[in-house]
Amino acid sequence: MTMQPTPVGPDRRAELAAGLARIRTRIADACAAAGRDRAEVTMIAVTKTYPAGDVLGLAALGVTDVGENRDQEAAPKATEVAAAGVGVRWHFIGQLQRNKARSVVRYADVVHSVDSVRLARALDAAAAVGRDRPLDALVQVSIDGDPARGGALPDSTDPDRGLDRVADALADAAGLRLVGLMAVAPLGWEPERAFARLAEVATRVRQRYPQATAISAGMSGDLEQAIAHGATHVRVGSALLGMRPTLR
Incomplete structure (x- = not known):
């Protein structure tokens, strides 16, 4: 039996409304x-470590898009909200x-972090x-090209991690729709530089797709810097929901 989430109280509702x-x-x-x-920019409320009740509170305030980082938390939370x-x-x-693909496809509407041909398949x-x-x-792009971190590699012919190969795999997949690119500004990079680089890569990918x-x-x-360089989706957690609870 699925647990019903605990609705947020008036104080938390006021906090969420103010943050939003x-x-x-x-x-x-x-x-x-x-x-x-x-209207070109969608806000995704990143609710990792926050309870399902916060998702309900945000939805009541008009939030339509919710982001999660870990399947073991997201799957039961999505079930509770539904x-x-x-x-x-x-x-x-x-x-x-x-090995989490079968779980994620049951509740996710969008996956932002496809960074290999094997994951796409x-x-x-x-x-x-x-x-x-x-x-x-979406293809997750490695802005700095570091293969040790997540992200498909621009300007690489690697058969699994090369960005063009990953984009091709998504575009060719019957069960998937290639809709765009995702990236995180690498540590040590100014956001302006990182998002300008992403915009360049996105322009090249759109020429093909x-x-x-x-x-x-x-x-x-x-x-703000991301929107200046064409972001259509921004992923907001702490500025919306407050300081994040500690993961156990």
């Missing part, structure tokens, strides 16, 4: 500064192991039996 108002203002101001339509009769669009944004195989519609997928229009970039500390 601040983020919406920041996004609107960043779009205005960049000469962009506010059991409460609330529908949100779930984005899986963390590093994903292939695992998701495609899982989607064939676990879904009744294609799964939207015009449908790959999504750019998932920017978090609580650098969403």
Whole structure:
């Protein structure tokens, strides 16, 4: 039997509303500064380590898109939220192991972190039996090209991790839809430099795959710079929900 999430109390509801108002203002101001339509940017509320009740509270405030990093937390949380009769669009944004593909395709609407041909194939195989519609997928880009970290490698012909190979694998998969690119600004890089690099890569990918229009970039500390360089999705956690609880 699925547990019903505990609804947030009035104090927490007020905190969420205040955080949401601040983020919406920041996004609107960043779009205005960049000469962009506010409707072009989707905010993803990153709720990792926060309870399902916070998701319900955010949904009641009009939040439609929710992001999670770990399947072992996201799967039961998505079940709880659905059991409460609330529908949100779930984005899986963390590093994903292939053995979790069958679980993720059951609840996720979008996977942002596809960084290898093998992962693309695992998701495609899982989607064939676990879904009744294609799964939207983004290629995670390694901005600095460090193979030790997550992300497909631009300007690489590696058969598994080369960015073009990963994009091809997603575009060719019957159970997936290539919708764009995702990246995180590497440590030590100025956000402006990182997101300018991502914009260059995105332009090149769209020449081959015009449908790959999504750019998932920017978090609580650098969403303005990401929007200035074309981000269509920003992933906001602490600035929206407060200081993150400690993982156990």
